[in-house]
Amino acid sequence: MTQATTRTRTFVQALNEALDIAMARDPNVYMLGEDIGEMGGDFGVTRGLWAKYGDARVRDTPLSEAAIIGASVGSAMLGMRPVAEIMFADFIGECYDQLVNNAAKMHYMFDGQFKAPIVVRTACGGGFGGGPHHSQSVEGWFLNVPGIVLVAPSTPADAKGLLLASIENDNPVIFLEHKALYRIKGEVPEGYYTTPLRKAAVARAGSDVTVVATMKLVHEALAAAAELEKEGVSVEVIDLRTIRPYDAETVLESVRKTGRAVVANEAPKIGGLAAELSATIGEECFHDLKAPVARVAGLDTPIPFSLVLEKYILPGKEEVIAGIRSVMK
Amino acid sequence: MTQATTRTRTFVQALNEALDIAMARDPNVYMLGEDIGEMGGDFGVTRGLWAKYGDARVRDTPLSEAAIIGASVGSAMLGMRPVAEIMFADFIGECYDQLVNNAAKMHYMFDGQFKAPIVVRTACGGGFGGGPHHSQSVEGWFLNVPGIVLVAPSTPADAKGLLLASIENDNPVIFLEHKALYRIKGEVPEGYYTTPLRKAAVARAGSDVTVVATMKLVHEALAAAAELEKEGVSVEVIDLRTIRPYDAETVLESVRKTGRAVVANEAPKIGGLAAELSATIGEECFHDLKAPVARVAGLDTPIPFSLVLEKYILPGKEEVIAGIRSVMK
Amino acid sequence: MTLDIETLVDLYRDMWLIRAFEFGLEREFKKGNVPGMLHTGVGQEATQAALAAHLQASDAFFPDHRCHGINALAQEKHQGDGERIMAELFGRATGVCSGKGGSLHSANPKVGNFGDNAVEGSYMATVLGVALAYQMRGQPNVACCIIGDGTVGRGEFHESLNMAAIWKLPVLYACVNNGYAISMPVGKGHASADIVDLARGYGFPCEIVDGNDIEAAYDAVQRAIAHIRAGNGPYFLEFKTWRWQGLFSGEFRSPEEVKYWKEDRDPLKLAREKILAQGKLSAEDLERIEAEVKAEIEAWIDFAKASPMPDPAKATADVYVGWEVTA
């Protein structure tokens, strides 16, 4: 990301730019999904691209999630670069077999003879009263699946750079777009660039405690860090960016430095990303840790509809602050 | 389990007894799945029950995994007690949405008005050259799913008692049957009894190190313990039995006593059960731990066909021993 | 066929209730009083009223995202408290799911409402089990799943129809073909614009019904349910209709199409004409009914607004039956 010129763009606009650039650069790139054509998708991420690239490369599909992923994978076997949209991440259970047993395993089980370079863009995350089937964080469903790549941007600039990198990557990528971030704005470089996969970013440098966060919780962690700075606590915030396979090095280096770690992820705590990070930190930084790693995560429940209930179970700035305080004791 | 009379039975026979008893005790119990009728299932678990209970209660289905789980859940909403068989756990991706978004959430999202007391029996685990789609350990796919119960017996007696308890339980249970255990024998009490869910067992008492294991790895851990005993290392082996929600108390109590922990699970290491256990032990036993928690798990790969390859990536006794040695250092 | 005037007027009232419910709800949604997403059933009232008229509290129906109306009718008919559907949509403690479900997950087994599943079409599998339980217990009930034309794209469509057929299950498939799945026209998303073409292969009766003609809809549902209750297995009804509103809809339909459906094919207008043609009620009689229904809906909205929010701590209840959540 050495581009000089940046403009203020929303997360959605940044994604849209990435798709436009990828489509223009490589005729093998095409998109498919429900209502992504003339309508531009439920969240407007593909807006304008159907008009520009036409029916054949911006393909509206029926409500057939398994067929969407199957078609993506099959075309990728022949060198196409499909970018599929699964409207809400919650629906990815409908194509779980296609992703886990076929896309993720194909390169391996066929001894490297096929690749499945697909990107599955999907809107995840809660906070808007979407209820149990429109609000989930699904990274936990795929954490234990070798072969899958999970990418999770938190800023418009990364959204663009990571999406371009994902489309170029030769592995099947599930690209998580947190709905609460779609409207945030940030400086986005012009033109083509990629942000490396499998590389975490230090979103804020600090020396007392490390917070490893994803997506919306990066912002909550930054807000928590700003607040705790007033109390003299220096918080380092690491934006994981790629969830699988993740950049343990950057995480561990930071924790070795600070000696304290909080992992923050919106999905339910039990069996989620926070557990994996905590386990790895526990293994690798055993002698550096001054306090147990704290997990800041969703409560172990489905996501209720009513906003007061939803707020109760999802983690936010306050929970991150509490997590930090717990490890500072 | 206070029964006096026990008999030697295989794991398969023990499961078969449990099904027979459950069918006899409660007319709401019925079974459905592919080839479970006259044929008795791929592994013979339902053998003889079709002849005894007939077509209506032992239902052969088409190759329609989503419909099998859908039918189970719908009937459970009206108080039936379906026991579904998904022939190989690997195929559960085909009904992932049905389990995760409907069975697991129904009680919650409908405010307790419906229950989904289904049991989904399924054959998991590797070691026989089954290849990438007939060998997986799938507990990792459901660890981050609140509302799901994961049960995983390691002995014939527990297989029977846990299956009866699962059928009686009011929650949706995925009942994992490790294929490598089907033919093992053990003492099994006669008649009806249940083994409590959500309660781990101390499979072997010890004082130097705790190994928390599941299914086949319980046996590997016991073998490892026997071997290390000769070297003067006293290993406590905990059989988790219920994987979600699990019995943290028994685990933590043991680790607090021994100060050293190894978690052993056949699924890939990254993002799996071993991570969850390690994280929780790290949080709760921070000051008791004399060494970092060791994870003994599968390598981060799909399961290859050729036996030499499969053996390389799956954990066994040797890997458990290495794990124990690493924490004894 | 011609319905007797009492039935027709009752149905008219039910249809009006649906429309008033949806318009009131939409108004409140736009004001920011209703969280989440909104999909309304305006234009599809005849189909919903016909189904509600024939389904008993001991039957089961799976409502989709446009079925607030049928949910409210069932609630009103069997428990007399339709306002609890409204309250659920407002996320209140008095809602049928105490605010946990919302628009897309309102259920109440006591009135036969087996709940929406917002993963469109997943309950095409669930409905099999409900029907199977009826069959195994020898109960003459019907399990009805209401699906849109778009939802037919899901693989479960095939698994469900096939299993219902081979097991002769008492399932009523009520396919509400309103021409679109969000922006996708039915003839573009499916091999046939007539969904029955995809259903006929399973060998049970399939019918196309004018979903905007309350008499035709009422009659078809009656016929289908009689067939099912008599133990003859599943039945498939495709209601041709059109939705007036719904998020992400307007811009993909021509002004002619909109005019045709709203002016020439409005199910309420058509029903009103039928009633007046019988010469037993006057336009004023109907206006009185409309005003009464409208007032009732406003009372429901007031009830919802005045209801307390759920206790936040309830958010961890009922994850597991009998077990507390520990994290």
Added chain:
Amino acid sequence: MTLDIETLVDLYRDMWLIRAFEFGLEREFKKGNVPGMLHTGVGQEATQAALAAHLQASDAFFPDHRCHGINALAQEKHQGDGERIMAELFGRATGVCSGKGGSLHSANPKVGNFGDNAVEGSYMATVLGVALAYQMRGQPNVACCIIGDGTVGRGEFHESLNMAAIWKLPVLYACVNNGYAISMPVGKGHASADIVDLARGYGFPCEIVDGNDIEAAYDAVQRAIAHIRAGNGPYFLEFKTWRWQGLFSGEFRSPEEVKYWKEDRDPLKLAREKILAQGKLSAEDLERIEAEVKAEIEAWIDFAKASPMPDPAKATADVYVGWEVTA
């Protein structure tokens, strides 16, 4: 129709190769030399040989669990090394997937073999994408998925046929209806024992073919592929056939049924009769061919057995393209 003698004899040889392959494999499996599970295609040779005869290396086919034969034919025809299919089944380093795939996951894109997926039927979705790539690139190729009658139960059957229809994709559905899915008779597992009844609604051509008559099968595949290559969209062939062996099969079939299919309807016997009827080859000529093929298969088995096991450390290669596995 009658095939010319050269074609017929070639097909006879191919069918014999399949049968010899399967019998040899089964023998070795019983000796414990082949790990995992085994499903053979004995009895279904005509269908497989007909498909193999018409598919080019630049086409794609998805073989199912009984398709060792078609895999071997493709491998032999396009690369001259059918023994690498055998070696794969033995889990050897010389196998087409270096032992990583085995019986249920043998693939080789160079011969058009896009690999089995042992989650039965999942590739009904994958085939769409292969066909879509051909279509988008203007290539006149065919993507063929071979599915059993039982596999038709999967929801992807519907999603696949529907999407292939609306996008007019060059897909050949080759449904091998051998009457059973493990123990489930086709007429019990499906609403119709004729799978075409479930496929016709999608509006593209569907045919029932005598899968044990090599001439009928050859002809049907030719016709279907010509239709597809000409850009007319998908085609569905249902081959009626029967499998001799296969795990978990025998006990659910009556002795009469077994006798009928093995004696009266053996595709090899039927083909032999056709050849001899043309009067150009003698029984001895055919026996010579059979002996040659048999010897070749034994050589393949010897090759497989003599091949090295894979290097265990390769077990962590190729999980990700370009990235090493770290745990």
